[in-house]
Amino acid sequence: MPIQRLPPEVSRQIAAGEVVERPASVAKELVENSLDAGARRVTVEMQRGGAERLRVVDDGCGIPEGELELAFARHATSKLSTIEDLARVATLGFRGEALAAIAAAAEVRCSSRPAEQLAAAWIRIAGGELLGRGREGKPHGTDIGMTRLFHAQPARRKFLRSAGAEAAAVAGVVTRLALSRPDVRFTLTSDGRLLLRTDGSGELRDVCRALYGSAADHLLPVEFEAPGVRVTGLVSPPGTWRGSRGAMTVFVNGRWVSSRAPLFAIERAYQDGLPTGQHPLAVLDVRLAPEEVDVNVHPAKTDVRFRDERVVLSALTAAAHSAISRSAPVPAAGALLSGGAQTFEGDDAAPLRLVSPPWAPRLPLEEPAVPQLPADARSPGEAAAPPASAGPPPARSANGAGDAPVAGPALPPLRIVGQVGATYIVAEGPEGMFLIDQHAAHERVLYERFCARPEGEDLQPLLVPQVCQLSPGASAALVADRRVLETVGVQADPLDGGAWLVRAVPAPLVKRDLSQLLSELGALAAEEPDLPRRRDRSLMTAACHASVRAGMSLSLDEMREIVLALESCRQPRTCPHGRPTVVHVPATALEREFRRR
Amino acid sequence: MKVAIPQDSLARALGIVSRAVPSRSPLPVVSNVLLTTDDHRLKLVATNLEIALTVWIGAQVSEEGTITVPARLFSEFVSQLKGDQPVQITLPPRSRQLNVHCGRDEANIGGMPADDFPVVPEVTDGQRLVLPARGLRRAIEEVVFAAARDDSRPVLTGVHVQVADGVAELAGADGFRLAVHRLRLPAPSAEGSPEPFSVNIPWSTLDHLGRLLSESGDVQMAVNGERTRALFRLDDIELVTQLIPGTFPNYQQLIPTTYATRARVSVEEFLHETKIAAIFARDGSGIVRLHVTPGEGGGPGSLQVSARADEVGDNRGEIDAAVDGEPSKIAFNSRYLIDVLSVLEPGELALETSGPSNPGVLRPLGHDDYVHVVMPMFVQW
Ligand SMILES: Nc1ncnc2c1ncn2[C@@H]1O[C@H](COP(=O)(O)OP(=O)(O)O)[C@@H](O)[C@H]1O
Ligand SMILES: [Mg+2]
Ligand SMILES: [Zn+2]
Numbered sequence: 001m002p003i004q005r006l007p008p009e010v011s012r013q014i015a016a017g018e019v020v021e022r023p024a025s026v027a028k029e030l031v032e033n034s035l036d037a038g039a040r041r042v043t044v045e046m047q048r049g050g051a052e053r054l055r056v057v058d059d060g061c062g063i064p065e066g067e068l069e070l071a072f073a074r075h076a077t078s079k080l081s082t083i084e085d086l087a088r089v090a091t092l093g094f095r096g097e098a099l100a101a102i103a104a105a106a107e108v109r110c111s112s113r114p115a116e117q118l119a120a121a122w123i124r125i126a127g128g129e130l131l132g133r134g135r136e137g138k139p140h141g142t143d144i145g146m147t148r149l150f151h152a153q154p155a156r157r158k159f160l161r162s163a164g165a166e167a168a169a170v171a172g173v174v175t176r177l178a179l180s181r182p183d184v185r186f187t188l189t190s191d192g193r194l195l196l197r198t199d200g201s202g203e204l205r206d207v208c209r210a211l212y213g214s215a216a217d218h219l220l221p222v223e224f225e226a227p228g229v230r231v232t233g234l235v236s237p238p239g240t241w242r243g244s245r246g247a248m249t250v251f252v253n254g255r256w257v258s259s260r261a262p263l264f265a266i267e268r269a270y271q272d273g274l275p276t277g278q279h280p281l282a283v284l285d286v287r288l289a290p291e292e293v294d295v296n297v298h299p300a301k302t303d304v305r306f307r308d309e310r311v312v313l314s315a316l317t318a319a320a321h322s323a324i325s326r327s328a329p330v331p332a333a334g335a336l337l338s339g340g341a342q343t344f345e346g347d348d349a350a351p352l353r354l355v356s357p358p359w360a361p362r363l364p365l366e367e368p369a370v371p372q373l374p375a376d377a378r379s380p381g382e383a384a385a386p387p388a389s390a391g392p393p394p395a396r397s398a399n400g401a402g403d404a405p406v407a408g409p410a411l412p413p414l415r416i417v418g419q420v421g422a423t424y425i426v427a428e429g430p431e432g433m434f435l436i437d438q439h440a441a442h443e444r445v446l447y448e449r450f451c452a453r454p455e456g457e458d459l460q461p462l463l464v465p466q467v468c469q470l471s472p473g474a475s476a477a478l479v480a481d482r483r484v485l486e487t488v489g490v491q492a493d494p495l496d497g498g499a500w501l502v503r504a505v506p507a508p509l510v511k512r513d514l515s516q517l518l519s520e521l522g523a524l525a526a527e528e529p530d531l532p533r534r535r536d537r538s539l540m541t542a543a544c545h546a547s548v549r550a551g552m553s554l555s556l557d558e559m560r561e562i563v564l565a566l567e568s569c570r571q572p573r574t575c576p577h578g579r580p581t582v583v584h585v586p587a588t589a590l591e592r593e594f595r596r597r
Numbered sequence: 598m599k600v601a602i603p604q605d606s607l608a609r610a611l612g613i614v615s616r617a618v619p620s621r622s623p624l625p626v627v628s629n630v631l632l633t634t635d636d637h638r639l640k641l642v643a644t645n646l647e648i649a650l651t652v653w654i655g656a657q658v659s660e661e662g663t664i665t666v667p668a669r670l671f672s673e674f675v676s677q678l679k680g681d682q683p684v685q686i687t688l689p690p691r692s693r694q695l696n697v698h699c700g701r702d703e704a705n706i707g708g709m710p711a712d713d714f715p716v717v718p719e720v721t722d723g724q725r726l727v728l729p730a731r732g733l734r735r736a737i738e739e740v741v742f743a744a745a746r747d748d749s750r751p752v753l754t755g756v757h758v759q760v761a762d763g764v765a766e767l768a769g770a771d772g773f774r775l776a777v778h779r780l781r782l783p784a785p786s787a788e789g790s791p792e793p794f795s796v797n798i799p800w801s802t803l804d805h806l807g808r809l810l811s812e813s814g815d816v817q818m819a820v821n822g823e824r825t826r827a828l829f830r831l832d833d834i835e836l837v838t839q840l841i842p843g844t845f846p847n848y849q850q851l852i853p854t855t856y857a858t859r860a861r862v863s864v865e866e867f868l869h870e871t872k873i874a875a876i877f878a879r880d881g882s883g884i885v886r887l888h889v890t891p892g893e894g895g896g897p898g899s900l901q902v903s904a905r906a907d908e909v910g911d912n913r914g915e916i917d918a919a920v921d922g923e924p925s926k927i928a929f930n931s932r933y934l935i936d937v938l939s940v941l942e943p944g945e946l947a948l949e950t951s952g953p954s955n956p957g958v959l960r961p962l963g964h965d966d967y968v969h970v971v972m973p974m975f976v977q978w
Binding site for chain 1: 745746747749750751770771772773774775846848851879882883884930954956970971972973974975976977
């Protein structure tokens with residue numbers, strides 16, 4: 001269909017709105033145009049977060065020379081012409097607004113050549129004015145470059161965030177489009193550095209490998225059908241987690257959905273197997289009849305609306321669930337020795353353990369082999385709540401250890417009794433029993449240490465520098481601003497393709513999951529504009545990663561060390577996030593429970 | 598099935614194979630041990646799906662048969678039986694109840710069919726080689742501790758074994774340290790020396806193997822053609838393991854070839870002082886500082902080992918050292934020093950350093966078959 005202006009009765013039906021808010025929205029519109037044009041190869045280049053310059057080159061069908069100017073007119077599109085078409089949009093764009101809006105907000109040069117045209121034709125437009133046109137030699141396809149977004153609208157330019165944050169947003173957009181189209185070869189660079197390259201093999205797993213590294217090899221295939229819905233894609237097996245929902249992506253009919261409800265629906269499939277604060281990896285595409293979906297709600301078009309949301313959500317849960325349970329146990333006899341690693345029976349089971357640890361359960365859909373304390377098993381009655389004598393937890397503060405004197409009473413000297421559920425340390429004090437959340441307590445200890453750490457002290461260089469694979473967004477944010485790394489004391493340099501080479505880490509972070517740490521620091525660099533707050537949050541993140549996790553069984557010595565260190569903390573009663581580290585069960589409460597009084 | 602076996606050999610065999618039984622498994626049959634008559638022997642197999650252990654013991658077989666029974670239960674029962682009588686094992690045809698009889702004790706143990714038990718894969722058509730048991734045991738001890746325990750870099754959870762020119766070189770590394778042991782192979786047999794090859798063996802497999810090795814004799818090793826599995830055979834025991842795919846880092850280039858300071862010290866004294874310092878280095882970073890001072894006027898030099906922790910205190914200990922080169926200082930994580938010093942044989946070692954930010958090297962004196970490289974920590978001196 002040639003590009004035409006939409007008749008007014010059609011354009012009126014289309015939700016109006018601003019499509020150009022930031023470089024990421026420009027990237028989205030341009031890349032979607034490339035995909036609509038049947039491109040097999042899309043290259044995105046940005047400079048300084050895309051606000052300075054953003055360029056998208058494709059090998060799609062191109063725009064005929066005669067239609068080039070029209071493409072930049074409002075409501076000019078080649079993708080629909082009648083109201084009936086609107087109900088069955090199959091392309092990503094259809095409003096005919098994007099190019100017009102981009103050309104109004106920035107300077108644009110578009111050079112395009114349909115295969116049957118001998119040369120490419122180009123035009124330059126700025127602020128909606130045609131600045132020039134001509135012809136040039138070029139391979140077929142379209143090359144659109146935008147420079148200096150909002151240069152004539154300082155009020156709007158003010159709303160742009162740091163180059164790192166904008167680059168991360170552009171990378172997020174391109175990442176999602178790459179995930180939605182494994183058959184297209186995507187390349188993304190930022191300030192000349194390669195952030196993402198997919199091979200266009202058509203295999204979603206290959207895209208995931210480019211994004212998530214070797215974790216992609218463990219992802220489970222999802223193939224699910226119910227009346228009216230089909231769900232396909234990949235989800236991670238229990239045990240392969242991320243610290244954020246950043247690696248969870250849901251598409252409906254190929255369009256990314258930004259709302260969180262679908263992500264919760266996927267997580268529900270893991271039931272109790274999902275440790276708190278951990279999230280699976282998932283890339284799922286839900287297919288519905290086009291009539292079931294209303295994409296026409298907002299021009300940014302990520303806010304897809306369904307006729308019946310529950311159908312979609314329960315399909316997602318069921319789809320993920322069936323993939324997980326299918327993968328679960330019983331390797332075929334011949335598949336021996338290819339199964340996952342099992343823990344050996346320890347030669348010296350720690351005698352003091354009160355309850356066997358609920359190892360990060362590998363098979364959440366089965367009953368655990370060993371009875372474990374239910375998460376909410378607390379003694380009944382008053383003993384359950386932190387009793388008054390424990391004092392109110394100190395108010396949550398933004399810069400905990402830096403604070404003036406200790407809030408809340410110091411801890412009394414404690415004697416370690418044992419460990420419950422591989423999560424809580426049981427200790428005895430002068431006035432009864434103390435339960436200590438091992439992770440929260442250790443996190444407090446390390447957080448205060450990180451805060452007090454002199455620059456360059458206790459840095460442990462690696463003998464063999466380690467390569468960490470980050471998402472393009474996290475990597476872009478870190479490239480643009482490395483201060484979070486310096487704060488934490490990680491020495492690392494970017495490589496191509498979102499990878500980082502870590503050369504040294506502070507001692508407490510030795511042997512921790514550095515890829516995940518860097519990803520989270522990258523997310524912080526992108527998200528947290530307030531510098532002191534960012535610094536503090538990165539120290540918290542580092543402390544969280546360095547501390548023992550819930551579910552780790554500890555030796556008596558290890559527990560003693562944590563508790564001793566906690567006793568000398570400035571704010572021993574809460575973790576840096578403000579959760580309690582210690583719960584006190586007074587002797588009197590025990591006596592009352594046992595009716596001794 | 599009807600078999601009679603001496604109690605002690607059955608108990609020993611069960612003790613060996615049950616080490617492979619996982620404490621928890623998604624596949625219930627895997628917590629069982631497979632019993633099969635094999636000619637005039639009884640074969641016991643257990644697996645955790647990563648390694649499989651097989652032990653053969655001499656037995657009086659009067660009726661062939663096979664079954665799997667819960668490993669823990671069977672093993673505990675047999676180990677309590679009196680040793681003066683043979684253990685009679687009987688499985689009536691088409692039954693799943695194993696009858697175990699010994700003297701005046703008798704038990705019936707519910708089993709599961711042998712067909713459900715995973716098949717232990719063959720390891721054929723690849724490389725073969727013979728290793729001395731005693732040397733291999735030492736090599737394992739000196740290398741396994743350095744392999745990575747976390748799987749952020751899976752290949753480093755393996756010990757790299759490279760066979761070439763009559764030497765098997767074992768290397769373990771976790772990103773912060775590297776341990777390399779060169780194990781001389783027995784003179785090649787009639788078949789000629791083995792083709793060069795290299796594989797990554799999970800550290801946990803070698804840890805198990807190390808416990809099975811005796812002070813004498815040989816171990817036969819085989820690797821399949823695709824290099825996905827390896828087999829170790831010791832007399833009547835076979836261990837089959839999965840191998841770790843991937844390329845092990847080229848570690849030769851990580852071993853410094855020069856030094857600015859070389860201190861010869863006693864392994865035991867160095868370990869002792871490091872353990873004392875570690876008490877004061879417990880603040881999470883475990884920093885132990887070393888100062889090497891050459892002797893003056895022909896006297897012996899010294900190695901000072903010290904630590905300090907805010908709010909705890911500090912300590913200093915000193916041992917004699919024969920020093921070659923300049924005075925030097927370097928800091929290490931106490932854990933790393935203790936790990937390597939604990940596995941070295943008593944005697945002397947040389948600590949070679951080239952400044953506080955370059956890797957330190959430990960070499961036991963008297964045998965040139967081992968080298969340990971460890972990254973120092975950067976500290977405020
Ligand atoms: N990369 C491209 N390749 C081919 N044609 C394009 C490309 N980008 C834009 N066009 C043409 O320009 C028209 C207007 O684009 P746009 O303003 O984004 O509106 P829409 O995508 O909603 O149709 C499209 O309908 C299409 O015909
Ligand atoms: Mg468009
Ligand atoms: Zn935490």
